[in-house]
Amino acid sequence: MKLFRSALALAVTLGLAACQGTPTRAEAGHEARPAGAKPAATAAEADAFIAGVNKEIRDTYREITAAQWVSETYINADTEVLVSKANERNLVRVSKNVEDARKFAGVSGISPATQRGIDLIKLQTAMPAPKDPAKLAELTEIASRLNAAYGSGKSCKDASDPKTCRNLDDLSKVLAEKRDWDLDLEAWTAWHDTARGMRKDYVRFAELVNEGAREIGYGDAGEAWRSGYDMSPADLRKETDRLWSQVKPLYDELQCYARNKLAAKYGAKMPKDGTIPAHITGNMWAQDWSALYPLLQPYPGVSNLDVDAALKRGKYTPEKMAQRAEDFYTSLGFPSLPKSFYTNSQLKRPQDRDVVCHASAWDIDLAGDVRIKMCINPNEEDFRTIYHELGHIYYYLAYNPLPPLFQTGAHDGFHEAIGDTIQLNLTPSYLAQIGLAGNAKANPKAVLNAQMKQALEKIAFLPFGKLIDEWRWGVFDGSITPANYNAAWWELKKKYQGVAPVVARTENDFDPGAKYHVPGNTPYMRYFLAHILQFQFQRSLCEAAGFKGPLHECSVYGNKTAGAKYWAMLQKGASQTWQATLSELTGKGEMDASAILDYFAPLYGYLKEQNRGKDCGWQ
């Protein structure tokens, strides 16, 4: 992680991953000065100010990441205190930077780089904090408590006997492996119930970050989050709606196809309104339906895509899985990971203590101590997640030479898309090449199987990726109140995903808290944007590699030309607008879903044909 705008950040300091990039010029640093008033500062002073901020970040960074790392890898009351205090100090620094930056509003002659630095100052945290010291302390304590509560979440039959407890791994395994209505429902409910206790803290958390956001000139914390995209917050919202409308028809076909296959299996248990029950998608949050592949594959027996079995056969350890992923990146000409990556990362779940297992990538010192924190199991999902995490790691390494304020993604969706793009290169032929899949000849049936598998991860995710922050934006702007937190959550789940719970959920529940990024305060729209961008990146890398066939068959494994182009993008960090960076890679400075639609063209045709005459849609 990173103090600011990291990949996955503990709300607190970090990661402002949310708010990457520069806010609109209208709201950042260019506040109006009364007519005739003399500028309070000069351009040279602005340069010195930004140099000072960058130095201060470097000087204080290591201590904060130390507290954050230890608080997530050793969850206990002491590390919770340490991280709260470290985050408090960091937020005091950010508030002071924001305050000091005001005097450069309207100063003429400021260089573009310095102006960009000034604009990025406000975006250093996803957790804007009130200045009042008591409220600031309260906020960091709540944030640490929520994060720890998620990491240590367990469902116990007998609270006094740890042997009766199941953690998220245990419960997720049931959902992924068992196609059993009742067992799945029990596991799903058990995990969602662990979040109930977070509700009160979350209500207060939302009040406090809103107060902090208003103090620095935003309408609410959601607007602050939407300000990191080199466009106005209102335009960013419109952008996400536009992109969703491009991909919704494809998602709707997939939802209909999946629903009908599930209905064939579960019969009368299925709801009549066209929704998919939340507990039977193979995933705790219904965000990734890959586990349903055996049930949904178009042509059983045509291709062997069982990477789980191959990993077991190959006796893959977490280290070996990470090395395999690293090999992909070095094949592009990227540097080897530093040795410290393997000694300092947490790759396995420790057995003697609670840790935050949700995968994350960390830049510990802005100087090469990069780590991931995961609890890797030898399965395909975790294997793919390592490729995702290494995308963050290589972004850090590529932009480390930049001033700290620019050491972040072009916008936060870029950070999430780097490794996801590499995942798109795990084609059946790449997997066969590294011994993790059979040597099947590509034929139209095998293509549809592979596309289905990919879509269950990447297309099923799209509405989920969008709705999480629709919920939080609503919480922050007051259109969703604590009295309808849970009801609003399920309305959005139904509206976007066509997914619904089969057991009553009430306002005693806090189901959003069962998803890491809510208690972890990591903005989520980044993942939606990443799921669009990664196909644009992939199209450009394949073009650079001179690939001529259909996009879904391209793998740039081993291609140094594509690699050099990608690395050049990573090196830019946030030093220029994301539009400029995207344009350098793809020739176009706009996010656009045409690449994802191209990629899935064969599957889209297949789904429409399969759904013909079927009842699609949901009420």
Ligand code: X8Z
């Ligand atoms: O949180 C993550 C990564 C870390 S940035 C593992 N992802 C989202 C999630 O798990 O909900 C990657 C895909 C979406």
Ligand code: ZN
């Ligand atoms: Zn990530």
